[in-house]
Amino acid sequence: MEDGAGQVERDALESVAEGGALSRRRLLGLGAGGAALLAAGTAGFVRARSSGSQGPSTGATRAAGAYHPELAGTILANRARAVAEGDRTAFLATIGSAPPAFQDAQSRVYDNLRKLPLDGWRERLVRTQLTDDETGVTVVRVEVRYKLRGFDRAEVARTRYLALGPRSGRWVIVGDGSSHGLDDDADIWDGGALTVARGRTVLVIGDAAGLDGIAGRLDAAVPVVTGVLGRSWAQRAVALVPTGPRLATALAGQGPDLGEVAALATVAPSAGGGHGEDRIIVSPATFGRLNALGRDVVLTHELTHVATGGARDRTTPLWLIEGFADYVGYSRAKVGVRSAARELAREMAAGRAPAALPDADAFAGTSPRLSRAYQESWLACRMVAGRYGEATLVRLYRTAGRVPEATALRDVLGLTRDRFTAQWRDYLKKELH
Numbered sequence: 424m425e426d427g428a429g430q431v432e433r434d435a436l437e438s439v440a441e442g443g444a445l446s447r448r449r450l451l452g453l454g455a456g457g458a459a460l461l462a463a464g465t466a467g468f469v470r471a472r473s474s475g476s477q478g479p480s481t482g483a484t485r486a487a488g489a490y491h492p493e494l495a496g497t498i499l500a501n502r503a504r505a506v507a508e509g510d511r512t513a514f515l516a517t518i519g520s521a522p523p524a525f526q527d528a529q530s531r532v533y534d535n536l537r538k539l540p541l542d543g544w545r546e547r548l549v550r551t552q553l554t555d556d557e558t559g560v561t562v563v564r565v566e567v568r569y570k571l572r573g574f575d576r577a578e579v580a581r582t583r584y585l586a587l588g589p590r591s592g593r594w595v596i597v598g599d600g601s602s603h604g605l606d607d608d609a610d611i612w613d614g615g616a617l618t619v620a621r622g623r624t625v626l627v628i629g630d631a632a633g634l635d636g637i638a639g640r641l642d643a644a645v646p647v648v649t650g651v652l653g654r655s656w657a658q659r660a661v662a663l664v665p666t667g668p669r670l671a672t673a674l675a676g677q678g679p680d681l682g683e684v685a686a687l688a689t690v691a692p693s694a695g696g697g698h699g700e701d702r703i704i705v706s707p708a709t710f711g712r713l714n715a716l717g718r719d720v721v722l723t724h725e726l727t728h729v730a731t732g733g734a735r736d737r738t739t740p741l742w743l744i745e746g747f748a749d750y751v752g753y754s755r756a757k758v759g760v761r762s763a764a765r766e767l768a769r770e771m772a773a774g775r776a777p778a779a780l781p782d783a784d785a786f787a788g789t790s791p792r793l794s795r796a797y798q799e800s801w802l803a804c805r806m807v808a809g810r811y812g813e814a815t816l817v818r819l820y821r822t823a824g825r826v827p828e829a830t831a832l833r834d835v836l837g838l839t840r841d842r843f844t845a846q847w848r849d850y851l852k853k854e855l856h
Contacts, residue, residue: 640723
């Protein structure tokens with residue numbers, strides 16, 4: 424781990440020297456139901472006034488001195504050092520003048536961080552976000568960087584806002600940026616008391632029950648995915664299982680709520696704009712309602728997205744991304760086609776056969792055709808594997824990630840899209856008659 428004080432203070436000075444460009448986080452939904460965070464920069468220094476707040480006395484401000492970035496750098500370095508050394512007292516000392524609710528939340532954060540297999544954890548000052556002239560409080564934008572040892576290839580980056588103020592002759596953390604409308608990026612340590620379950624090849628973290636069972640199912644799914652895709656992927660995974668639906672939704676990047684989604688793959692953004700680190704988010708309330716077969720299928724499906732990079736894939740058509748993941752998910756399941764595609768079978772029996780492969784809109788969380796879209800896509804991939812072989816299905820998937828869909832169908836299967844669709848519709852009638 425780097426020298427905390429020196430590095431954070433250097434980062435602080437560098438950010439000021441570079442003009443301290445403000446970087447807001449935009450959430451972009453991705454095809455596989457995951458999300459990636461990208462940065463969009465705007466420059467400028469913001470000064471704000473808060474009404475109804477009482478500021479510190481002139482004497483207190485004078486004794487503490489004026490704010491400057493080195494002060495923030497020192498505070499952040501002390502926090503990083505306290506986490507690394509397990510010094511709870513030193514960590515809490517940086518927030519000793521904050522409101523009790525903030526102190527309690529930060530205390531839980533520290534305890535949770537100490538349970539994680541961290542390969543470094545540090546906070547880098549990005550810029551001074553705003554200064555409240557009435558209270559004398561300065562809000563800074565901070566980039567939290569860390570790695571999960573043995574799983575993350577690069578540092579994950581999260582944005583946080585800390586409010587600094589002069590108290591008892593020194594500058595300390597007095598809160599966050601929420602009173603100024605500045606929201607932090609969520610992470611798993613923001614929930615309740617964490618438990619960490621380690622499998623042979625997976626890491627499951629959360630404040631929910633049943634983590635050992637999820638770790639066992641993911642461990643069992645790794646060779647299933649490898650059996651189809653080969654050993655070209657990392658063959659390990661991290662799953663996050665927060666009890667709170669709000670935290671689960673924030674981690675997944677899924678709008679207001681996850682609804683009936685039991686699990687999905689997402690990407691935690693990397694520092695420096697890298698590819699990011701794959702995560703599987705499990706929503707325990709919905710996941711817990713599944714039977715054993717459903718849990719295996721769902722986790723194998725999401726692990727397939729991890730193995731293929733499905734959560735960051737914006738080239739491969741969604742029917743192939745989701746259909747392929749279901750194909751792998753069902754590959755060890757002893758379940759009949761009509762049972763697995765019950766909704767689609769009812770539509771077919773009523774004479775409402777689909778005319779085309781599902782488009783991207785069919786996979787939206789609010790789509791009335793969501794279940795049928797997955798079933799239609801799964802059977803399209805099952806048809807390819809049955810007629811042309813599983814290796815050809817894998818080749819089609821990988822090719823479609825590089826070239827347009829019509830080109831992939833032509834080059835791999837020798838079919839136009841219309842001809843492929845016609846074969847698929849005939850296959851649905853045969854399998855679901």
